Amino acid sequence: MSKNRRVKPMFSLSPVEFRDSPIAGRGVFARRPFRTGDVVVPYAPRQRKVDARDPEAVAAAETKLTLLSEQRFVIIPDTSVPGGWLCNHSCHPNAAIFSDREGRVQCTRPIAPGDEVTIFYGWVSHNEPERDPCRCGAPRCRGFINFDLSDEDAAHAHVVEGRRVTMDDVLARRLAEYGAFLHSIGQEQVQEAIANTLVRMKLRKSGSVVCAF
Ligand SMILES: [Zn+2]
Numbered sequence: 481m482s483k484n485r486r487v488k489p490m491f492s493l494s495p496v497e498f499r500d501s502p503i504a505g506r507g508v509f510a511r512r513p514f515r516t517g518d519v520v521v522p523y524a525p526r527q528r529k530v531d532a533r534d535p536e537a538v539a540a541a542e543t544k545l546t547l548l549s550e551q552r553f554v555i556i557p558d559t560s561v562p563g564g565w566l567c568n569h570s571c572h573p574n575a576a577i578f579s580d581r582e583g584r585v586q587c588t589r590p591i592a593p594g595d596e597v598t599i600f601y602g603w604v605s606h607n608e609p610e611r612d613p614c615r616c617g618a619p620r621c622r623g624f625i626n627f628d629l630s631d632e633d634a635a636h637a638h639v640v641e642g643r644r645v646t647m648d649d650v651l652a653r654r655l656a657e658y659g660a661f662l663h664s665i666g667q668e669q670v671q672e673a674i675a676n677t678l679v680r681m682k683l684r685k686s687g688s689v690v691c692a693f
Pocket of ligand 1: 616618
C-alpha cells in the first residue's frame with residue numbers, strides 16, 4: 481500500500497520578487513495571489529537574534545530594520561539576503577509584520593500578482609513632525625510616515641499616582657483621530673508604540689508604568 485507521500489517539486493518559484501519600487505528603493509512584489517492571513521515572505525531569511533538589552537541591538541535599531549521579538553529579542557536582518565525587511569510603507573498597506581518567532585510579513589487584504597507588498601511602519605517621532613515624508617501614493621496618504629508627539633502633546637498628559645498616564649480631551653481627541661485611521665487600515669497595534677513613547681516622554685523611563693489608553 482503506497483503512502484500518501486508528498487513529492488518534492490524540482491524547483492519552486494519564489495512567491496515574491498524584489499525589485500525597484502515606485503515608492504522608494506527596492507520593494508517586494510507579489511508573483512502570485514495572496515489571501516488575507518497568508519504568510520507572504522519571512523522578515524529576514526538570514527538573521528541574528530540578540531538580547532534587547534545588548535548594546536549591539538540598540539545600535540542596530542538606528543537602521544530602523546530591526547524587529548523587537550517577544551519583548552526580549554531583537555531580530556537583526558542580514559541585509560545581503562532580501563526579505564520582508566525590504567517592504568515599503570504605505571498608508572493603505574496590504575500586509576503587516578508579525579515579530580514573534582523569526583518574524584514574517586502576512587497578507588491583511590487580497591494581493592494580486594504584480595502588486596507591491598506594503599506594510600505600515602507605525603513610526604512615532606518626538607518633536608519632528610515632518611521627519612519622514614511619505615510617497616506611497618495611496619488616496620488617503622497622510623503625507624508623512626511618522627506620527628509625531630510633541631512636548632506640547634506631552635503637556636496634555638499627566639502621570640497619576642506615579643504609575644499611570646492619563647490625558648485631557650485635547651490630546652485624547654488627537655489620538656482618537658489617529659486611532660480611527662489606524663483601525664480603518666487594520667493597524668491598531670501602532671497605538672501601543674504611541675502609548676509607550678508618551679510614557680517615555682513623561683517619565684523618561686518605561687519601568688512598570690501603564691498608559692491609560
Ligand atoms: Zn502615504
